[in-house]
Amino acid sequence: MDRNNLLHEKFSDVLIEIPFAGDFFESQGLDVPQGSVAEFVNSLSEAKMEDLGIDPDEFLDNFVSFVEAVGSLTEKTSRIDSLKIIGGINKSGEQENFELEIKAGEVICIVGPTGSGKSRLLADIEWMAMGDTPTKRHIKINGSDPDKSWRFSPEHKPVAQLSQNMNFVMDLSAKEFVMIHAESRFIRDSQEKVDLIIQKANELAGEQFTADTPVTSLSGGQSRALMIADTAFLSKSPIVLIDEIENAGIDRKKALELLVGEEKIVLMSTHDPILALMGDKRLVIKNGGVHDIITTSDKERGNLVGLQELDQKLQDLRNRIRS
Amino acid sequence: MRFVTVSGPPSSGKTSVILKTIESLKQRGMKSGVVKFDCLYTDDDKLYEKHGIPVKKGLSGALCPDHYFVSNVSESFEWGVKKGVDILVSESAGLCNRCSPHIKEILAVCVIDNLSGINTPKKIGPMLKSADIVIITKGDIVSQAEREVFASRVAAVNPTASILHVNGITGQGAYELSTLFADDKTETETLDGKSLRFSMPSALCSYCLGEKRIGAKYQMGNVRKMDVDNG
């Protein structure tokens, strides 16, 4: 549909072709137009237009931009097969001299002392750095420069971030929450996805919660489990950045499997040796620069088994003193 | 000189974001100044001063701070020119959610925070809807999903804006915002003759003029009545 059709066709017909177009009106607290959008705007009283805080022409432009923006969002996100990081400089201004290509399905861990620059590296990727961050690193997607428009439209970014904080302030149940998150991504018929996410989250969390539990009363571990399942199944973002998930009281191994299972590129900053060894490679950061890139060896993977057994023992002990 | 208007509800994080962004601009070799507009009281000027940033403060008292803003912005601009800054930033808090300081051809920024509730984007008028850049703060306090929901509500009411998450405390995202400030190369000679992006409310009722008594017979001028008879 071109601009002319969008504005002058009967809105009910527009809706048949573009079901989400109604969200534009709902999100501004307006009724859905009866006739065409242009007629609707003409029929608004001057006082109503004032209350909306927008000029009629601007309103029409915004409607068209909204439809275009969301349209490109609901089209399948183009495939991302590889992400390349090209080194820049460390905190002392010395060259990093490295290039790392990461393929879909790979997990890269980022390790290093606190303050060394792990979160900065994640931020470079999230920003799709083009030599314009303090580290001067470059990020390439499928071998080329990333689309610059991604930077300023969070909903188009191919990157999802799991940050350390998992609090909720919205007054909603777990089910309602995942539902409005799905709606914000213009996923229709989301009921099935919502059920799946809550089920998977419960498999990760120690203590079970129901779809009707208010998100504000979820424990730290439960919130994190919900967000991991949400990221794995709702977000189409092919790149997932995780900043330290260790202190979360969830099944870390399962969590990682969920995320990677969806053929995503995962970068994870961590202080936890088990998580660090679960990655295919690890980047060692020192003084703001990538100091070393280590491929996880078979010997290390062997050690991982031992570590996991040790971890399980601790987990069992933790459960015993609780019961 | 370049000029940027920064607006947003009270305590949304305007000062924090401006401070961090000015720090980044300084690293790029640009000198910034701030004019701060508020209603009754503000300590923001002291904060800016502490960071060595030239600052001018204006308190509107009984007037709407945004109306006061328009009446004084031209003079503030001249002040910035005299101080020799490369970028002048104005900080003002829209108190009524209806006024907006944004000026045509001048970079317009609106700062809102994730904690203000998902219906807030709906409630804020031209200050948000006509902004070129919308900064969302306090993302550190909520989950990724909540941030996304909030940002999508912002995008729905202002689909053309660049939306950016900035953490006012750690400054994450401020470097990126400073890129936008630095990339906007619009040099402005004077604000005289420029025009607001959206008119201020046409309110001029007896209460604006100091009336205190309640009742229809004391109400004059631009009075609008709510409908209490239906429903």
Ligand SMILES: Nc1nc2c(ncn2[C@@H]2O[C@H](COP(=O)(O)OP(=O)(O)OP(=O)(O)O)[C@@H](O)[C@H]2O)c(=O)[nH]1
């Ligand atoms: N957690 C968190 N707090 C923030 C963030 N940004 C600002 N704050 C805090 O929010 C409070 C208000 O921030 P200000 O920058 O003073 O807000 P403002 O919009 O300038 O406020 P007024 O000028 O009074 O309207 C301060 O205590 C800040 O430290 C953020 O990203 N995260």
Ligand SMILES: Nc1ncnc2c1ncn2[C@@H]1O[C@H](COP(=O)(O)OP(=O)(O)OP(=O)(O)O)[C@@H](O)[C@H]1O
């Ligand atoms: N190459 C660099 N050049 C300049 N500054 C840098 C560089 N790398 C990191 N920094 C800065 O160093 C500070 C600390 O980095 P960061 O927060 O990423 O550390 P971290 O490894 O995540 O620490 P923690 O383990 O405590 O979370 C940040 O302000 C970051 O911007």
Ligand SMILES: [Mg+2]
């Ligand atoms: Mg960190």
Ligand SMILES: [Mg+2]
């Ligand atoms: Mg302030």
Ligand SMILES: [Zn+2]
């Ligand atoms: Zn006002």
Ligand SMILES: [Zn+2]
């Ligand atoms: Zn009045």
